Amino acid sequence: MPLDTSAYSLALLRVDGRRWNELRRIHAQIRTQAAADGSSYFEMGHTKVMCVVNGPSEPGPRRGGTAAAAPGGGQSKDAEVAVSIVVAGFSSVDRKRVGRGDKRILELQSTISSALTASLHTHLYPHSTINISLHVLSQDGSLLAALINAATLACVDAGIPMTDYVAACTAGSTSTYAANDESADPLLDLNHQEEQELPGLTVATLGDSDRVAVLVCESRVQVGRLEGMLAVGVDGCKQVREILDRVVREKGRRMLQEGTVEKGVGLDEMDMD
Amino acid sequence: MASLKRSLDSDPFAANISSKVYVRSTKSGKVQKIVREVYLRQDIPCSSKLCRGCLKTAPKDAAGRTLPFVLSDKPAGTKQFPQGHYLVPDTNAFLNAMDLFEQSSAFYDVVVLQVVLEELRNRSLPLYNRLIALTKSEDKRCYVFFNEFRLETHVARDEGETVNDRNDRAVRKAAKWYGEHLAHASGAKKAAVPAVVMLSNDRDNLRKARQEGIPACSLSEYVKTLKDGERLLDMIPETQDQDITASKDSRRSGGENLYPEFFTMSKMMTGVKGGLLHQGIFNVSPYNYLEGSIRVPAFPKALLILGRENINRAVDGDLVVVQVLPKDQWKEPSTQVIEEEAITKNENPDAEGEDFVSEKERKALQEEVKRTQSKTTEGHAQPTARVVGVVKRNWRQYVGHIDQSSVSKSGSQGRKQDSVFVIPMDKKIPKIRLRTRQVTELIGKRILVTIDAWDRASRHPTGHFVRSLGELETKAAETEALLLEYDVQYRPFPKTVLDCLPKEGHDWKVPASTDDPGWRDREDLRGLLICSIDPIGCQDIDDALHSRPLPNGNTEVGVHIADVSHFVKPNNAMDTEASIRGTTVYLVDKRIDMLPMLLGTDLCSLKPYVERYAFSVLWELSPDADIVNVRFTKSVIKSREAFSYEQAQLRVDDASQQDDLTKSIRTLLALSRKLKQKRLDAGALSLSSPEVKVQMESETSDPIDVKTKELLDTMSLVEEFMLLANTSVAAKIYEAFPQTAILRRHAAPPKTNFDELSNQLRVKKGRELSVESSRALADSLDACVDPNNPFFNTLIRIMATRCMMSAEYFCSGTQAYPEFRHYGLASEIYTHFTSPIRRYADLVAHRQLAAAIEYEAVDPSVRSRGRLEAVCKSINVRHRNAQLAGRASIAYYVGQALRGKATEEDGFVMKIFSNGFVVLVPRFGIESLIRLRDLADPEPQATFDAETYTLTTTGSREVTVELFQKVRVKVTDQKDETTGKRGIKMELIKAI
Numbered sequence A: 001m002p003l004d005t006s007a008y009s010l011a012l013l014r015v016d017g018r019r020w021n022e023l024r025r026i027h028a029q030i031r032t033q034a035a036a037d038g039s040s041y042f043e044m045g046h047t048k049v050m051c052v053v054n055g056p057s058e059p060g061p062r063r064g065g066t067a068a069a070a071p072g073g074g075q076s077k078d079a080e081v082a083v084s085i086v087v088a089g090f091s092s093v094d095r096k097r098v099g100r101g102d103k104r105i106l107e108l109q110s111t112i113s114s115a116l117t118a119s120l121h122t123h124l125y126p127h128s129t130i131n132i133s134l135h136v137l138s139q140d141g142s143l144l145a146a147l148i149n150a151a152t153l154a155c156v157d158a159g160i161p162m163t164d165y166v167a168a169c170t171a172g173s174t175s176t177y178a179a180n181d182e183s184a185d186p187l188l189d190l191n192h193q194e195e196q197e198l199p200g201l202t203v204a205t206l207g208d209s210d211r212v213a214v215l216v217c218e219s220r221v222q223v224g225r226l227e228g229m230l231a232v233g234v235d236g237c238k239q240v241r242e243i244l245d246r247v248v249r250e251k252g253r254r255m256l257q258e259g260t261v262e263k264g265v266g267l268d269e270m271d272m273d
Numbered sequence B: 001m002a003s004l005k006r007s008l009d010s011d012p013f014a015a016n017i018s019s020k021v022y023v024r025s026t027k028s029g030k031v032q033k034i035v036r037e038v039y040l041r042q043d044i045p046c047s048s049k050l051c052r053g054c055l056k057t058a059p060k061d062a063a064g065r066t067l068p069f070v071l072s073d074k075p076a077g078t079k080q081f082p083q084g085h086y087l088v089p090d091t092n093a094f095l096n097a098m099d100l101f102e103q104s105s106a107f108y109d110v111v112v113l114q115v116v117l118e119e120l121r122n123r124s125l126p127l128y129n130r131l132i133a134l135t136k137s138e139d140k141r142c143y144v145f146f147n148e149f150r151l152e153t154h155v156a157r158d159e160g161e162t163v164n165d166r167n168d169r170a171v172r173k174a175a176k177w178y179g180e181h182l183a184h185a186s187g188a189k190k191a192a193v194p195a196v197v198m199l200s201n202d203r204d205n206l207r208k209a210r211q212e213g214i215p216a217c218s219l220s221e222y223v224k225t226l227k228d229g230e231r232l233l234d235m236i237p238e239t240q241d242q243d244i245t246a247s248k249d250s251r252r253s254g255g256e257n258l259y260p261e262f263f264t265m266s267k268m269m270t271g272v273k274g275g276l277l278h279q280g281i282f283n284v285s286p287y288n289y290l291e292g293s294i295r296v297p298a299f300p301k302a303l304l305i306l307g308r309e310n311i312n313r314a315v316d317g318d319l320v321v322v323q324v325l326p327k328d329q330w331k332e333p334s335t336q337v338i339e340e341e342a343i344t345k346n347e348n349p350d351a352e353g354e355d356f357v358s359e360k361e362r363k364a365l366q367e368e369v370k371r372t373q374s375k376t377t378e379g380h381a382q383p384t385a386r387v388v389g390v391v392k393r394n395w396r397q398y399v400g401h402i403d404q405s406s407v408s409k410s411g412s413q414g415r416k417q418d419s420v421f422v423i424p425m426d427k428k429i430p431k432i433r434l435r436t437r438q439v440t441e442l443i444g445k446r447i448l449v450t451i452d453a454w455d456r457a458s459r460h461p462t463g464h465f466v467r468s469l470g471e472l473e474t475k476a477a478e479t480e481a482l483l484l485e486y487d488v489q490y491r492p493f494p495k496t497v498l499d500c501l502p503k504e505g506h507d508w509k510v511p512a513s514t515d516d517p518g519w520r521d522r523e524d525l526r527g528l529l530i531c532s533i534d535p536i537g538c539q540d541i542d543d544a545l546h547s548r549p550l551p552n553g554n555t556e557v558g559v560h561i562a563d564v565s566h567f568v569k570p571n572n573a574m575d576t577e578a579s580i581r582g583t584t585v586y587l588v589d590k591r592i593d594m595l596p597m598l599l600g601t602d603l604c605s606l607k608p609y610v611e612r613y614a615f616s617v618l619w620e621l622s623p624d625a626d627i628v629n630v631r632f633t634k635s636v637i638k639s640r641e642a643f644s645y646e647q648a649q650l651r652v653d654d655a656s657q658q659d660d661l662t663k664s665i666r667t668l669l670a671l672s673r674k675l676k677q678k679r680l681d682a683g684a685l686s687l688s689s690p691e692v693k694v695q696m697e698s699e700t701s702d703p704i705d706v707k708t709k710e711l712l713d714t715m716s717l718v719e720e721f722m723l724l725a726n727t728s729v730a731a732k733i734y735e736a737f738p739q740t741a742i743l744r745r746h747a748a749p750p751k752t753n754f755d756e757l758s759n760q761l762r763v764k765k766g767r768e769l770s771v772e773s774s775r776a777l778a779d780s781l782d783a784c785v786d787p788n789n790p791f792f793n794t795l796i797r798i799m800a801t802r803c804m805m806s807a808e809y810f811c812s813g814t815q816a817y818p819e820f821r822h823y824g825l826a827s828e829i830y831t832h833f834t835s836p837i838r839r840y841a842d843l844v845a846h847r848q849l850a851a852a853i854e855y856e857a858v859d860p861s862v863r864s865r866g867r868l869e870a871v872c873k874s875i876n877v878r879h880r881n882a883q884l885a886g887r888a889s890i891a892y893y894v895g896q897a898l899r900g901k902a903t904e905e906d907g908f909v910m911k912i913f914s915n916g917f918v919v920l921v922p923r924f925g926i927e928s929l930i931r932l933r934d935l936a937d938p939e940p941q942a943t944f945d946a947e948t949y950t951l952t953t954t955g956s957r958e959v960t961v962e963l964f965q966k967v968r969v970k971v972t973d974q975k976d977e978t979t980g981k982r983g984i985k986m987e988l989i990k991a992i
């Protein structure tokens, strides 16, 4: 097995060869499933997730049930963002089955739902539901961040109006909580091993701004170190946003090109060439 | 739908990302495949001061600093590499000869490759830690090069290539790159560029390296070119040497394999999981080196492992896997003393493996078999087992001396390598075969050696010499030997630790102004009549007490403990050092402190007549010594007097002394008797171990006499209140930190531990030992009196103590509440709080108590369960080692005090074998074996009745010796001329 995270101080290199302020390789695609209203695929290192968005849709005729029994969203003035996460059994090393009712999953779902609700213009779709379903194919740390990024892309693909991208990443610190090392370097984008051994947090920001949309910190860390971690995290979010934006624009350009061929709609005049 | 598969193809950086696959098996036996990403880069510096390129791109930390380059621009040259050289060792070089790299005379400018570091970590964590320490030391110039992350040196495993081959290839590639990089980047002339020399003992690897044009040496080739190569050569383990010298190898391989082959790891794990095999720690009997035992969960009694073949190269302390033998091979534990020294005395270290089980051993074992077969041993037979594999070796460095009889008389001149045997100080460790070129210098010295290997073809383990401690039996050498043997950290405190001390030094005082921040939340208790009571000459005064009557008829009692946590802040260098040391170690003539002297004997010590910071526990006690209430506070006190136990006792006993201080001590004494009675009523045990004190001549500090320790009421006084304070604090910190309180428990001993003792008592004295509860045990121990033999009760207590478990520190979250119980003290919950100057556990308890009373914020280190568990584990070991070292030191000095004298003493038989018996002499607190052959020459015939524990000799001398019997013995100190070992010798004068 490789060295653990304590080896950082030997040469300022992390367990996978990155420096403290480097993201892992990010790969993203949108419109991966034509049948859905919106879809995306997102990789951060070996964390791989897929997202499908359906809606916004108004509740159809109910089968048997009464209106009161239906989940609340459909009735409110704003659209409800319903998030469901399915974790594939093969996604992690120990290949454990994760049930839908798993507490951690419920928490992830509600975090993503409220983050997107804040950015999506849900007031445009009263009494309707936006269904976001996420599939975790492989896990190697920063799962929540990857899920948020995938959901953002899929919503863009679905054409749901939104204020700006919600871009997320994680940040950590190079020494453990117990070591209480004030001078520990902050870390950007934790992989699984780092998440296991070191304190960390997930942060998401809205677009180019420093506005924090999500901040989740489940590990113990000294307040003194938090500021540095947060700054690195927010900086990472901006890098992620750049990448998301590039993917969307690239896909848009390609769709325009291919659109002329595929759909045969008279868009020649919009052709950029 | 777009393809998701080939996401890497579209990535411009894809070439720089590689995956590493690891296979790991979990505890439950599952195999997991782990895929890790690796980011390859070109900005990992070579860290040579000669290089101009790397500095620009070297990684910076968050504050923008780069690590300084470590490899010298003018590295040392050797005969072979006059232009200077850097070393690139492979994993085996470190595995086999870490001692070499720690030498101060050579081995500088070492490039430690990541692949080597990883491999080393998997193979041996202690060696890994030593290497990490080397890379952090400033003068060794060791640089860790992350070759696996650098694009040019990254090596992917080829199909069909073994991991080892790949790693060897990675080492060669890195060495080659280093050479080329330096030639290119330094810009110097070719002749002036240092050579990059790969060190390896793998023949194949060396050959390939030379083919590829990489300078490469085996360890011994390299060491020979160094200035003091002769000396260093001894540190290279011989097995490795053999790998290279093929001629010797073939000579040896002609020999038969003496030991059964070990099972593979997976076979062992499957077997253990399936319940067919059992895993546990191997322990060697102190009386018989051919008998071991192992405790496994599946059997209530320990499994016996008898004979060389069944022990199969396991060494005391190793984690082994055993297979239980069929029931018809179950045996009773040996009733015979078998000592390795006596039996293997004349073996020749060169003629290895000619006869596996020597004639003598065979004879000794046959006696055993005869005995077990001649009798129906139903019910007594114990399950036996054989070792089928070693999961983890517990090898360490051993102190010993060369067996003079093993030195060949002819070959000791010149610089030829000789094989000799080293007899370790620890009797449970087998003789170690050592090859050295300096036999003549090492004879008569205390030396430090390690075990390197134990091949199937070799009767004894082979090892190599580390260093000499000095002449045998000189005080310096023997003391250092003791410290090494018990792993006591005795080096002076480093500067980083001393920097943590208050700048004022000895001039530090409690601030005069109560507005000073030091006074925050401290109670001013300077007005109380506080005093301390300790052994004579005690300098590190941890505790002081006071009492005063309250208007309501109750008494206020205070225990004041040195406020060490005020001076030792969590996680600074001093704290880390203290946590590693774990405890102060007391030897007869030396004290190895846990904290620097300035704190231990001055600033923290509750010396009389000066103000000191303290942590106080204050009770209101009813006249019956019931606790009405208790509170805890940081305080400032001023001790009125530092008494010795004797002084305090005299003062209390002197009716003419009627001052308030004396009166308050009398009150404390009265209360302490009530507290003690309560404890005893609850079932506290009063156990015993023979305690003696060595009296030293004050000038020369040579031991002159040995005295048994006297018990005074004042000792019991202090002890009772310390127990009370510890119990009160334990309850408080557990209430505040249910998951992470540091506590101390003493598990109830398994009933079977007492089987032998209670049988002995039944047979010999017609008494029953009831062990259902500590109370029952205490009562039946009280009842064990022999009117004709006042020492009998103490003897039984000593023997009962040896059946007990040892107490241990633990973190409250790791045990259920009922398991917190301290069996010996009959207390539900207990901790150590009263000696923070000399025990690290107490310091942690202080921090927790300070947080519990909201005096200060909780430091994360005392709330992190993982961290606390690690601390507990380490201090449990340290604590035990400190005790053993202390006892060994007393034993050594008792021996020195007896040197040249012969005295007659009373003794008691505490263990009996078919060919000898063990006698305890209370006056010296020593026990020693008297063998049949010590009784008379020629050795008398003997019949041993195991049922009645009686040994009757006939022939050249006729005596009958039975268990618990009082005997008169002559005690002398003797040196065995052949082995060079000195020891106490007892001769039986008569049985009484």
Ligand SMILES: [Zn+2]
Pocket (backbone or CB within 6 Å): B045, B046, B047, B048, B051, B052, B053, B054, B055, B181, B185
């Ligand atoms: Zn360089």
